[in-house]
Structures are given as structure tokens and as C-alpha cells.
Amino acid sequence: MSAVLEFKTFTLAEVCEITNAPSVDWLSRRITSGETPAVLAGQSWVMTESDMAVLVKQMREAGQAKLAKLAERRPAIESNSPTEPASNAGLSPRTARRMARRTAANAA
Numbered sequence: 001m002s003a004v005l006e007f008k009t010f011t012l013a014e015v016c017e018i019t020n021a022p023s024v025d026w027l028s029r030r031i032t033s034g035e036t037p038a039v040l041a042g043q044s045w046v047m048t049e050s051d052m053a054v055l056v057k058q059m060r061e062a063g064q065a066k067l068a069k070l071a072e073r074r075p076a077i078e079s080n081s082p083t084e085p086a087s088n089a090g091l092s093p094r095t096a097r098r099m100a101r102r103t104a105a106n107a108a
Contacts, residue, residue: 009046
């Protein structure tokens with residue numbers, strides 16, 4: 001069977017607008033490094049719809065990896081119960097002292 005040829009192409013500026021890519025320079029660097037597929041038409045890079053689909057998939061995977069890394073760094077919340085005092089995890093020493101004074105004043 002013959003492969004379906006894609007003739008509709010998009011400039012990098014159009015691709016950035018459609019996919020919300022950070023910039024044309026960012027996209028150019030990804031293309032020239034071989035990370036993202038594109039076609040060199042004369043002296044300009046252009047992308048087809050399938051190339052844009054690959055780009056969106058790559059951006060989605062990068063975003064999910066970034067979220068997973070952030071989730072690993074966050075401390076686990078032990079309890080959301082209002083009867084238990086809040087944890088001092090992640091607070092500066094000064095803020096921890098202020099929180100301790102306020103909870104002591106509210107308890108009295």
C-alpha cells in the first residue's frame with residue numbers, strides 16, 4: 001500500500017501559536033538537535049500535523065515528568081483535621097515560632 005502523504009505544512013511561528021510552544025528559537029533548537037521531527041523546506045523549517053502531534057506528546061510527557069518530580073519533593077500531609085496542630089515541616093524557624101505563639105494564645 002502507498003503511504004499517505006501530508007502536504008499541509010506549518011511554519012515554526014504557526015506551530016508555536018497552535019501548540020503553545022515557548023518560542024520559535026526553542027522549537028528550532030529542538031529540531032536541529034534531532035529531538036523533534038520537522039522538514040527543512042529550502043532554508044526554513046516546517047512541520048506537518050503529524051510532526052506537531054509528536055511535539056505535543058513530547059511536551060505533555062515533559063510536563064508530567066516535571067509534575068512527578070515536584071510531587072516527590074513535597075512533604076506528605078499527615079492530617080487535615082482542624083483539631084490537630086499544623087505541622088512545622090517546611091516552615092522557617094521564625095514562622096514556626098510565630099505559629100507556636102499563636103496556637104498557644106488561641107488555646108489559652
